[in-house]
Amino acid sequence: MPSSIELVKNTQPLEINQNIQSQKKLLLIENDSYLSKVFLMDDNHASYQTTKIRTSETLSQELRSYLVENRPHMIIFDIGLADSEQLLTIRDLRALFDGFLFIVSSKNSEQEHVDAFTLGADDYLLKPMNSRILMMRIEALFHRQSNKVKQVELASLTLGDVCLQPKSQKCFINGAVVKLTTFEFNLLKSLLEHQGKILSRDHLYSTLLKRVYNGVERTLDVRMSQLREKLTLAGMKKNQIETVWGQGYMLNNLTG
Missing domain, CATH: 1.10.10.10 (Winged helix-like DNA-binding domain superfamily/Winged helix DNA-binding domain)
Structure with a gap:
């Protein structure tokens, strides 16, 4: 069955920030523009380079190639009202991607929360959410990674x-x-x-x-x-x- 995951657009034009090379690359996987709008806010768009890809139950060859060629630092995956089968996409992503995987969900389910972490998520937020909280949790993950890398080097x-x-x-x-x-x-x-x-x-x-x-x-x-x-x-x-x-x-x- 062909996948409907496809590269849609870069939510931040490269010319916006001259320091684009130093920005963290985030991949947004969603069906609507909920996440995209958060990163287009004035306070957020300068910190990250974001690309949006549409959600599907399976991983397309385009997405697989994108992960290898572009190597984003974090994936933020809006699973919406996913069922148990769709949740397995987290496992498939984790098989290809060793960066941060942040899950956003519309379903207030404790079991889904547990399953997401079991399958490989690093963090999880329920919609609707405060955009400042999302950004702070993203920054916290990168900060801990930076400290860990410094320790490993020694x-x-x-x-x-x-x-x-x-x-x-x-x-x-x-x-x-x-x-x-x-x-x-x-x-x-x-x-x-x-x-x-x-x-x-x-x-x-x-x-x-x-x-x-x-x-x-x-x-x-x-x-x-x-x-x-x-x-x-x-x-x-x-x-x-x-x-x-x-x-x-x-x-x-x-x-x-």
């Missing part, structure tokens, strides 16, 4: 017998340096940061290879195999990179 990532130093791009197994390519380092870093969770091929292609997974390509599988071999030869025994059939990959700590 820290090492350690799990079992693996230690990564993101700032110097060095990998250690039991204290010995293991030479990894930039892609292998970033792949292992993603697995460590999401230890115990399945990372889909869609997600890894989008975040690491910057393209949409076509369901056939084997590039990721080959590189994952090469990474496994290097880690095994280096003596990694306390962690295991598991292939989850039909879903993706997951790093497990065997000593936990």
